[in-house]
Amino acid sequence: MTGQAKAGRPNQLLRNLNAKIASIPMILTAVVIFFGGTLWTVLYSFTNSKLLPRLKFVGFDQYERLWAAPRWVISIENLAIYGFFSLIFSLVIGFVLAALMDQKIRFENTFRTIFLYPFALSFIVTGLVWQWILNPEFGVQSVVRSLGWTSFVFDPLYTPSIVIYGILIAALWQGTGLVMCLMLAGLRGIDEDIWKASRVDGIPTWKTYLLIIIPMMRPVFITTLVIIASGIVKVYDLVVAQTSGGPGIASEVPAKYVYDYMFQAQNLGQGFAASTMMLVTVAIIIVPWAYLEFGGGRKRV
């Protein structure tokens, strides 16, 4: 049909024209912004651009400067700590809550609504609320002290060594509801017969979860992991709202480093180099996953 001699090569472009017109925004976004923009940033990270982007290549200078900057090193450390605990805790809390919700309980919808509502709030709102709750003068610390324990110290937001855990508390409050929902959907997808079989065999519930259910939910765990992980790398607003990177530079994160260097310090080269490092971080997470999921043969369907 398509090979009519009348419709030669030039007309090939006009076939299905409406669909192509409808896809123009997508094509522009994919090619110009996502692909082109990323290439552009990586390319300019090898230049010494300051106030304006300039194509004057300096090799890996920006990267050397980046890794020599204490602020960047702290940012990366913070991201590692935050990322590690955020992953562990959101998976554990999310799974435990989902498992409890899956026990045919009453008020399931109410509980779900309560666990998930923080997710509807912005990171700015989350950060500001927890800034207030963790306020040493009025918040948790002062309340516990007023109950009689006068030497009680719980002041994460003003203590450089543990400030990142203060941010972690807020992040977990905001994000675990989503993990719970994803896990619950995964649990609901498991065949009732599995449970019956394990009950017949007399396997204790916790053992069934650990040895049968969790391995069966592998795809759910992996998807959740990828969602949490790509959220971790982007963490920015939460830190801005809760601590503005303080005290000092103790709670800086890479995304904030990028923003500050690009738009405030007017040191574009540093910003580009830092954002390229963020891209590398994401690639380290995503590429193995994408390979396992879509690449390495079609073993699982």
Added chain:
Amino acid sequence: MSDIAINKPVAMAGPRGKRPRPLFSPRNIMIYGTLFVAAAYYLLPLYVMVVTSLKGMPEIRLGNIFSPPMEITFEPWVKAWATACTGLNCDGLSRGFWNSVRITIPSVVVSIAIASVNGYALANWRFKGSELFFSILVVGAFIPYQVMIYPIVIVLREMGIYGTLTGLIIVHTIFGMPILTLLFRNYFASLPEELFKAARIDGAGFWAIYFQIMLPMALPIFVVAMILQVTGIWNDFLFGVVFTRPEYYPMTVQLNNIVNSVQGVKEYNVNMAATILTGAVPLIVYFVSGRLFVRGIAAGAVKG
């Protein structure tokens, strides 16, 4: 066969079904106990926000943050809305609220319109390369925004719309595109193909099928997309800061500037009132939409 299996227990004249559990069995106490403690943790910040915003400053300085207000005052709310200061201007959050409205509504409409037509084209009118572009788009969703921000600034500057609302709307459309297109593509692909073929045989074209068949069938997914976009765009901070001038700052940015401004005495009650006001819109969307919200966020987890 299954009938036999079901009927079998009846023959054994014993009790049928599960053994009824007593309400206060250790198991139930543990389950509900844990859930209630967890629920308290999740509700606490909301409670603290509301309580704090209804107190006067003297009471805040004396009491603790968890105690309910002794005398309720709505002054902090009025102040947060109308007169709280950010830097030079003191017209409160209301400006940010209206900016957010002016950003959110067109962004939601434009991004959904583009993504739905696009998803439809990808599902029913594939052309050479369409899947490739779509793959780039989906992979692009994982790229940190920071990597693409500056090139976009340059593009918008060249177009002469950097710093304007139009520019920000375009940015929201761009970054909403991967997830929305995925959502619509998967939905349209799940519709029976016969529907599409029948319409084609009847002579309907691209737009006729879209408007007369696909659009009416896709209303639920439009609602999901709307929930996703309204909360997402309302809660955005980064793009608001980067792509607009101060007079167009959305509510989140203005809220942050009010609360974290260094000058002046900190008015915690006004801050909390402002925080609730900013969180109100997504919260209302969340409580009204219920299950659809869950569906919307779960869509993020759906693989293409």
